Amino acid sequence: MQTQHSKSEQRQKMSPARKRKMAWYGLLGILAMAIILPLASYSVHFLGTEAVAQEASSAVNPRSNYWRAVKEGVGGYSAVQGAESGILIAPGGTEWQRLRDNTIAKYMPWGIVGVFVLLLLYHLFHGKNKLDERPSGRRIKRWNWFDRLVHWMTAISFIALAITGTSMLIGKALLIPLLGKAGFALWAQASITVHNVMGPLFTVGIVLMIVMWIWHNFPTATDLQWFKQGGGLFGKNHPPAGRMNGGEKAWFWLVTVVGLAVCVSGIVLVAPIYGFAIPEWAGFLPWVDGTRVDMQEANVIHAVLSLGWTAVALGHVYIGTAGTEGAFEGMSTGYVSAEWAKQHHDQWYNEVAEKGKIIEPEVSAAKAAATRVSTAN
Secondary structure (H helix, E strand, O other): HHHHHHHHHHHHOOOHEEEEEEEHHHHHHHHHHHHHHHHHHHHHHHHHHHHHHHHHHHHOOOHHHHHHHHHOOOOOOOOOOOOOOOOOOOOHHHHHHHHHHHHHHHHOHHHHHHHHHHHHHHHHHHHOOOOOOOOOEEEEOOHHHHHHHHHHHHHHHHHHHHHHHHHHHHHHHHHHHHHHHHHHHHHHHHHHHHHHHHHHHHHHHHHHHHHHHHHHHOOHHHHHHHHHHHHHOOOOOOOOOOOOOOOHHHHHHHHHHHHHHHHHHHHHHHHHOOOOOOHHOOOOOOOOOOHHHHHHHHHHHHHHHHHHHHHHHHHHHHHHOOOOOOHHHHHHOOOOEHHHHHHOOOHHHHHHHHHHOOOHHHHHHHHHHHHHHHHHO
8 A cells, every 4th residue: 555655646746847848838828828819809800890891881871972973963953943053063163263263364364474575675675667758648548437436446345354354363363462352352343344244345346347357358478478577577678568468467367266266255154144045046056055064164265365365465556556657547547648558558558549549638638628618607
């Protein structure tokens, strides 16, 4: 019995080496569990979140669909009657505003400033284009009273439209510091009113100018020679020209093409104000639907062409006033000096001279005397 008891005690005793080994195994096991258990919980959480996200993505969110439809321009119900009255947000509106305010309004007006500076430098260094011969009193009738009426009606309305249109485009940046917000608000409202009133009058003038003067403005071979010589703006040589020279013809066709485009786009913009009804037969024309997209396109074209036209018009105004001696009298009185016609429109001068339509000074004096006598009686 004693021998068996001693053997069991020997089995129960553990060597120090084995104890150390067991201790290391236990420590390593604890470290492994400390790392594995948190990672396992994170994995379970991630898998559960992914499953929830997939379930949420498969579900339909009514709000997202609603605002997606609004952004795409889908119409809804509105008690207001009119085209696109049920559309809350028009597609492309933000892009149109960015193009108008950042690109057009920010850069294009500098073209007008640039042309003005070039004309000023030309006048300072070159001076006015003067007549080679002093006026002798001999005159030629160039424009009748109706021609001048249409011209000045169109010119005055053009200036008013250019000033008010530019004010509406860039007035916030330039005029608010000068006039204040209240002052600019009054000016802006006045500009809108003047622009909308003068626009139809200007359109009538453009159409009349085209109808009356198109017969004088068809290009000829003489116009090419005129352009080759720079229109006589540089040097002493004066290129040949008929009743209308190459520059005047170029200006006329610019007025015809750009003017009509500006007028049509302007009519599209003011059509809702005046309540214009587009006839059914005109349905093939652009912008007749009057949608917001049509209005945006018309506004961009109207602004770009108007600013470019204003820049070119500065050259036309300069040549017809301070740039050329004797040119302004043609539109102010209807008559030009024979010397001016001979220098700038030699072919037309020869035609008029052959027909005997040059008014001599004594004839003019006799006519004035007869007028005074008839008035006295």
